[in-house]
Amino acid sequence: MxxxxxxxxxxxxxxxxxxxxxxxxxxxxxxxxxxxxxxxxxxxxxxxxxxxxxxxxxxxxxxxxxxxxxxxxxxxxxxxxxxxxxxxxxxxxxxxxxxxxxxxxxxxxxxxxxxxxxxxxxxxxxxxxxxxxxxxxxxxxxxxxxxxxxxxxxxxxxxxxxxxxxxxxxxxxxxxxxxxxxxxxxxxxxxxxxxxxxxxxxxxxxxTGLPWVLPSANMPTLDTALVYPGTGLLEGVNAAEGRGTTRPFELVGAPYADGRFAAALNDLGLPGVRFRDTWFTPTFGRHAGVVVRGVQLHVTDREAFPPVLTGVSVLHVLRSLYPGDFACEPFLDLLWGSASLREHLEAGRDPRGLCPPPGPPQGELLYG
Missing domain, CATH: 3.40.50.12170 (Uncharacterised protein PF07075, DUF1343)
Structure with a gap:
């Protein structure tokens, strides 16, 4: 090590x-x-x-x-x-x-x-x-x-x-x-x-050989951090992002979701991840005390896994399957960094094209 x-x-x-x-x-x-x-x-x-x-x-x-x-x-x-x-x-x-x-x-x-x-x-x-x-x-x-x-x-x-x-x-x-x-x-x-x-x-x-100390109350594991750049976007819509469970940001869902949700996500063939149909009841936060149906993200290949594209795909499937129930909130614009994601979702357009292909980080890099 x-x-x-x-x-x-x-x-x-x-x-x-x-x-x-x-x-x-x-x-x-x-x-x-x-x-x-x-x-x-x-x-x-x-x-x-x-x-x-x-x-x-x-x-x-x-x-x-x-x-x-x-x-x-x-x-x-x-x-x-x-x-x-x-x-x-x-x-x-x-x-x-x-x-x-x-x-x-x-x-x-x-x-x-x-x-x-x-x-x-x-x-x-x-x-x-x-x-x-x-x-x-x-x-x-x-x-x-x-x-x-x-x-x-x-x-x-x-x-x-x-x-x-x-x-x-x-x-x-x-x-x-x-x-x-x-x-x-x-x-x-x-x-x-x-x-x-x-x-x-x-x-x-x-x-790294360093001890993991949870950075915040809902960031308990490295698994959480790995999916967070994508499923953190659910904080800008009327779905549960898993707060109030032992798997925040790995469990996502909504009271209006059903068994089609997991199936549709798996049909997309996103690299490095599979989606398991599941139910959960948040103890606090959005939909606290309500039985929610959704998915658990299981990252199978973290090198191939694109968290941001995955999070956008989750929002796309929720909007496509449940247009009468799904809704965006203004906070989504701040999370995304522009209004484009919300505008695509509200218009029923596929937002996945808003995700540029993953590439190397930009800036004055201190490490090779």
Whole structure:
């Protein structure tokens, strides 16, 4: 087994005495291979961390989607924890300035989908750092679903939001450090990236030798992350994306679906995936407490599997089979990065042609 060294491990392996007050942006994924969390690890290495900043879901990861944990104190280090979720621009600048930190460090694992919010917390805080004159350092981590492939359309800047700030494809194929370098062309922060050592772009997370820590409450496994760039799109329609089950984003369905759903999806012959007819009852979220019929995605070949095309195909089949019940919501435009997917679905047109063929990631790549 190969073992990758993350930016955090590389930084803490050379202890020193820091002279500037550091704000650490992190969550449960910011750990060393022995599962020591970044905050005490950096303090032990002589990095003078004085404040912790938490993204969506919070420092401890207890909040569900769309929430944070509020301002609190870290019970391990005693440091103050400031909640950045839903704070942008001048409001975020004021929060950072009030902490008295002189530099910001980011150590959070991403999952490889543009609409996952952690890298946009990084983006927004890079903007604050630029305006406040603070150095910003990214302790890089591998892309869990590999960095060899990008898929899906690039974000239209008119649809920029907290589920997509910069012009990246849906599955971007980049690490947080690479996104920071790409975004910094416009932001202009004083940026450093402590690169991952020993990672190859084609590797999924289970080849890194690193421990998997669920990045958020509904991202329990690498299997979840693999399908998420596609089935995450179901959050923009009136179907269940599997929240409130033990297989979020692998289970999808709707109260109006029937046995034709799985059969129609399998008839498409999508590469690297099969669909099993199933029933489930979400315990929370969309259709909570309602018996839902749908499918479980079984990825049979993750190298061949196109998550974005698969997610669009799921939406296409739902719209084709159940036109009187299926409905899109405005949030779909933000997830997709333009109105084109929603417009195709609402007009009854096949949207699969909106997916460009998968290709290599674009940008200033830090890893071969």
């Amino acid at each position: 190969n073992r990758v060294r993350t930016g955090l491990e590389r930084l803490t392996s050379t202890p020193g005495t820091g002279r500037v007050r550091v704000g650490l942006i992190t969550n449960p994924t910011g750990v060393l291979p022995d599962l020591t969390h970044a905050a005490p690890a950096l303090l032990a290495a002589g990095v003078p961390v004085t404040t912790l900043f938490s993204p969506e879901h919070g420092l401890r990861g207890t909040a569900q989607a769309g929430g944070g944990e509020g301002d609190t104190a870290d019970p391990v280090t005693g440091l103050p924890v400031l909640d950045t979720y839903r704070r942008t621009g001048g409001d975020l600048d004021a929060l950072v300035a009030s902490s008295g930190v002189e530099a910001l460090v980011f150590d959070v694992c991403d999952v490889g989908a543009r609409f996952y919010t952690y890298v946009w917390t990084m983006y927004d805080l890079m903007g604050s750092a630029a305006r406040l004159g603070l150095r910003f350092t990214v302790l890089d981590r591998p892309n869990p679903i590999g960095g060899a492939v990008a898929e899906g359309p690039v974000l239209d800047p008119a649809y920029a939001s907290f589920v997509g700030r910069a012009a990246l494809p849906v599955r971007h194929g980049l690490t947080p450090g690479e996104i920071a370098v790409f975004a910094n062309r416009a932001i202009g922060a004083e940026l450093d990236v402590v690169c991952v050592e020993g990672w190859r772009r084609q590797w999924h997370f289970d080849r």
